[in-house]
Amino acid sequence: MAARLRTAAPALLGPVLLPGLIGTPAHAAPDWTLAPAPGAGRPYVYAEGAPGTVLEDRLTLANPGAAPLTVRLGTGAWVALAATTVTVPPRTRADIPLTVTVPPGxxxxxxxxxxxxxxxxxxxxxxxxxxxxxxTGPAVAALSVEDVSTEGPTVRYTLVNRGNTVLRPRVELSADGLLGTAHRRTARTTPAELRPGHRVTRTETWGERPFLDSVSVRVVATAGPGTRADATASTTVVSRPAQAAALTSAVILLFAGIRRLRRSRTRPRATEANP
Structure with missing residues (x-):
């Protein structure tokens, strides 16, 4: 049942005399009980509503004993009680109003x-x-791929659940360069569920990297029909053999330059003839 959010906790309903317990010896009295109002027929409280609504119900605290009863109450998420400490006289019960506030979103x-x-x-x-x-409410599945980056043989990316349903994304990684396909990995399911509003950062390692190429890395994530997202990042791949070859070439050019400089310094200069 939907209701407005209360600005103040409602007062407890007045104690109600429990019938049939007058004159019962204290040692024979049954234990006190806490149950959904009116105290019978409901094993638990059931509430249904859309995000942003406030739902109302009541609990019944019954004291069939011969002495006053004081209890301290505690709640889980979204639940508020009219009081957190309740004292019930002997052989009576008290109804405790409660509200359940469903957060928006x-x-x-x-x-x-x-x-x-x-x-x-x-x-x-x-x-x-x-x-x-x-x-209640419509289920929306939405997924995004963010922060794709590369560092050496490692590709890093982040999956974000932008909807309101739990997702199990499948991810496919590919890298296409100027010289053709550099890497491709078939889609596979991530090991953990992705809850609404949550994000997870993952890393992948390339199999065989190109010798030397300019590569566009693409991450494609899917989570059922109609739920798809992708993102790309560009990088220049230089393998270790290519780095070694480039270093060797640089060293050779350096020594060649030094030799030419030395030769130019030791060569005799030509003098101009007198007229």
Whole structure:
């Protein structure tokens, strides 16, 4: 049930006398209970709504004993209670309003949370009520590939889930140069799920790199029909043999230049004849 967000916590409903327990000896009284209101017929709280809505329900704290009961309440994500500490007189129950606020942008699907209660007087006992939430809305699958870069034989890229559904991307890596295809790897699934709003950075290593080429590296990611993204980065590939050959050529040219310089310095200069 949808409702406006409350600016203040609502007051607890007044204690209600539990029938049939008047005159019950304290030692024979059953334990206190925390359950969805009215306390029977619902094993857990169920709520359904779209992102940005506030859902309302109630819990019932019953004290069938002969002494007052005080409990401290705790909640999971999105849940707020009218009070976090409740005292219930003997042989009565109290209804505790609760609200569930679904954050805007929450992806559709199922969520589970809980409300816990721990007795402080008398101390020692706890109870838990589960809350099952169903977030409605259209499912949107969106994926992007970002920050593609290369460093030596390593290609680095980032996958980002831009939608509201969990994705298992498949990634294909290719490198095309001026001299043809430098590298190509068939698509394969990433080892982990990518949740909405999350990103993961991965690295790949080239198999056989070209000897010397200007290469465009392309990363293509898919996650089901209609969900596709790609990005590219350019780099100049110089293999170690090419580097060695370039260094050897540079050394040869350097020594040739030094020899020419020495020869030019030792050669006698021609003098001009007197007229």
């Amino acid at each position: 929450t992806p559709p699907g199922e969520r589970t949370t809980a409300v816990t209660a721990a007795a402080t007087r008398p101390a020692g006992r706890t109870a838990t009520v589960r809350l099952h939430l169903r977030i």
